[in-house]
Amino acid sequence: MNDFNEIEKFLDSGIKESLSVKTRDDFSDKVMLEIKMIQEFERQDKKTGKLFNVMIAGVFTVIIMSGVLLAYLLGISGGSGESSESFLSPVSEFFDALGYKLSGIFGFAPSGEVFMYIFLAAAAAGVYALIDRLVIKRGYN
Amino acid sequence: MTEVKPEILERIRKGETALFREIVDTYRNMALSLTMKILKNREEAEDALQESFIKLFRALVSNGFESRAKFSTYFYTIVYNTAVDYYRKYYSRAFNVTSIEVHEAYYNDGDELTRDFEPMIDRSVYGEDSLSTEKNLDIAEVQRIIRGYINTIPQQYSVILNMFFINELSHEEISTILKLPLGTVKNRIFRAKEKLKEILFREFNKEELIEYIKV
Structure with missing residues (x-):
C-alpha cells in the first residue's frame, strides 16, 4: 500500500476515534422502560375506550327505551285507560297547571305531553353528564 | 455496515417488544455521536436520542417504516430531525447545516x-x-x-x-x-x-x- 493510502487510512481511523462517544450504561434500560410504560398506557387507553363505547351504547339504549316506554304510557293515558291514568295523572296535572301558568306569562301554553318530552330529554342529558363525570373521565385520569 | 435484519423488524412489529433492545444496543453509541454533534450537551443529546428511539418504535409497530427503505437511513433521519427539534427548542433558533458564517476580513477558503x-x-x-x-x-x-x-x-x-x-x-x-x-x-x-x-x-x-x- 502506498503512503497516500496509509495516511488516508490513519486519518479516517483518527477521525472515527475522535467522533466516537458512548451512552450511559443504563441507556437501553431507560428506553425499554419507557416503551413498556407507553405500551401499558396504550393498553389502558384501549380498555377505557371499550368501556366508553359500552357506556355510550348503554346511555342511548336507556334514552330510546325511556322514549318508547313514555310514548306507550302516554298513548294509554290518551286512550283514557284507567290504570295508566292513575299512574300518570299527578304528573300530567302538574304539567298542565304549569302550562296554564306559562300561557299567562308568554301568551302560549305547551301541552303537558310536550313538557314530559322536555323533562325526559333533560333527565337523559343529566344521566349522561353524571356517567361522563363519574365513570368515563375518571377512567382516563 | 450495521443493518438490522428485516425479520427482526417484523417480529417487533408483531409484538416481540424485547427484540427492540437489540436495535437500541446496536445503534445507541453511533446515534449519540450524531446528537452530540448537534446539541453539544450530553444530557440533551441523550434525551433527544431516547425520544428518537421511541419514535422509531412507534413507527415500527404502526407500520410507519416500509421494509423497502433502508433501515439505517430511516433511523438516522429520525435522529437528525429530533436533535434539530431539540436544538430549536433549547437555543431558540434554527439549526443551520447549510451555510457557514464568515466574519473575518482576511478570510481564506477553509x-x-x-x-x-x-x-x-x-x-x-x-x-x-x-x-x-x-x-x-x-x-x-x-x-x-x-x-x-x-x-x-x-x-x-x-x-x-x-x-x-x-x-x-x-x-x-x-x-x-x-x-x-x-x-x-x-x-x-x-x-x-x-x-x-x-x-x-x-x-x-x-x-x-x-x-x-x-x-
Whole structure:
C-alpha cells in the first residue's frame, strides 16, 4: 500500500476515534422502560375506550327505551285507560297547571305531553353528564 | 455496515417488544455521536436520542417504516430531525447545516475549519515555524491534535463527518437527510480531511509520521 493510502487510512481511523462517544450504561434500560410504560398506557387507553363505547351504547339504549316506554304510557293515558291514568295523572296535572301558568306569562301554553318530552330529554342529558363525570373521565385520569 | 435484519423488524412489529433492545444496543453509541454533534450537551443529546428511539418504535409497530427503505437511513433521519427539534427548542433558533458564517476580513477558503482549533495549540511547545523537525513524534500528541481539531470544527462539517464515518451513511444518503447538494457533502468531507492532514504535517515531521503510520 502506498503512503497516500496509509495516511488516508490513519486519518479516517483518527477521525472515527475522535467522533466516537458512548451512552450511559443504563441507556437501553431507560428506553425499554419507557416503551413498556407507553405500551401499558396504550393498553389502558384501549380498555377505557371499550368501556366508553359500552357506556355510550348503554346511555342511548336507556334514552330510546325511556322514549318508547313514555310514548306507550302516554298513548294509554290518551286512550283514557284507567290504570295508566292513575299512574300518570299527578304528573300530567302538574304539567298542565304549569302550562296554564306559562300561557299567562308568554301568551302560549305547551301541552303537558310536550313538557314530559322536555323533562325526559333533560333527565337523559343529566344521566349522561353524571356517567361522563363519574365513570368515563375518571377512567382516563 | 450495521443493518438490522428485516425479520427482526417484523417480529417487533408483531409484538416481540424485547427484540427492540437489540436495535437500541446496536445503534445507541453511533446515534449519540450524531446528537452530540448537534446539541453539544450530553444530557440533551441523550434525551433527544431516547425520544428518537421511541419514535422509531412507534413507527415500527404502526407500520410507519416500509421494509423497502433502508433501515439505517430511516433511523438516522429520525435522529437528525429530533436533535434539530431539540436544538430549536433549547437555543431558540434554527439549526443551520447549510451555510457557514464568515466574519473575518482576511478570510481564506477553509479558515473556518480551524477558527476554534488554532488557539488550542500550545506554541511554547511547537514554536511558530511551520515544521518542527526537531520534535520527536509523540503519538498521544498526534491523537490529541486530531481530537482537538475534530471537536472544534464547525457543525456544518462535524455533522457530515459523523454521518459518514460513524453512522456509515453514503454521500447520497447524507445529502438526502441534510437536504444538501451531493457536491457540498463530498467537498466538506474532503476539505475537513485535507485541513487535518495539513495541520498534522505542519506540526510533525512528515516522514516520521508516515513511518509511524506504516508500523
